Amino acid sequence: MKKQLLNIQHRKSTDINDKFYTPLPLAIKLIEMTNIQPLDIVLDPSKGLGVFYDNLPECSKDWCEIEENIDFYKYTNNVDVIIGNPPFSQWTKWIKKTIELNPKKIAYVIGCLNLTKSRIQLLQSHNYFVTKLSIVKVKKWFAETYLVVFEKNATPIIDLITENY
Numbered sequence: 001m002k003k004q005l006l007n008i009q010h011r012k013s014t015d016i017n018d019k020f021y022t023p024l025p026l027a028i029k030l031i032e033m034t035n036i037q038p039l040d041i042v043l044d045p046s047k048g049l050g051v052f053y054d055n056l057p058e059c060s061k062d063w064c065e066i067e068e069n070i071d072f073y074k075y076t077n078n079v080d081v082i083i084g085n086p087p088f089s090q091w092t093k094w095i096k097k098t099i100e101l102n103p104k105k106i107a108y109v110i111g112c113l114n115l116t117k118s119r120i121q122l123l124q125s126h127n128y129f130v131t132k133l134s135i136v137k138v139k140k141w142f143a144e145t146y147l148v149v150f151e152k153n154a155t156p157i158i159d160l161i162t163e164n165y
Contacts, residue, residue, distance in 0.1 A: 073093075
């Protein structure tokens with residue numbers, strides 16, 4: 001037992017902690033929420049096992065996956081929609097890269113502790129607003145998870161109160 005605990009502690013790294021593969025029903029739900037159109041160019045920036053990429057409706061699609069040597073941070077093609085489940089340890093950096101690509105829609109699986117006021121403000125400062133939000137619970141994941149769609153220049157469905165009380 002003691003040896004097993006040591007191995008678990010020794011293995012702990014950002015890479016291992018970022019591998020939370022999305023269950024198929026969640027991927028399908030987020031894809032449906034995003035309302036992808038046939039003429040959209042869609043990017044799955046963290047393809048993993050392909051649960052988003054393989055289930056996208058008819059559209060032009062592309063993907064990145066660091067484990068296959070296709071780095072999202074080096075991606076430069078034009079896209080209309082970015083959808084997926086990014087590594088939670090890189091959220092702010094990931095959002096900045098997403099904004100840089102200037103899609104019309106962003107649809108991400110976001111852990112409840114990662115959807116922060118400062119990150120929403122960052123997106124809003126680039127005219128991305130929450131237009132759809134579902135709260136789900138995945139048995140093996142910590143706390144609740146959000147399926148969130150941000151749309152450029154859209155009417156937000158939530159108010160972000162900037163005053164502190």
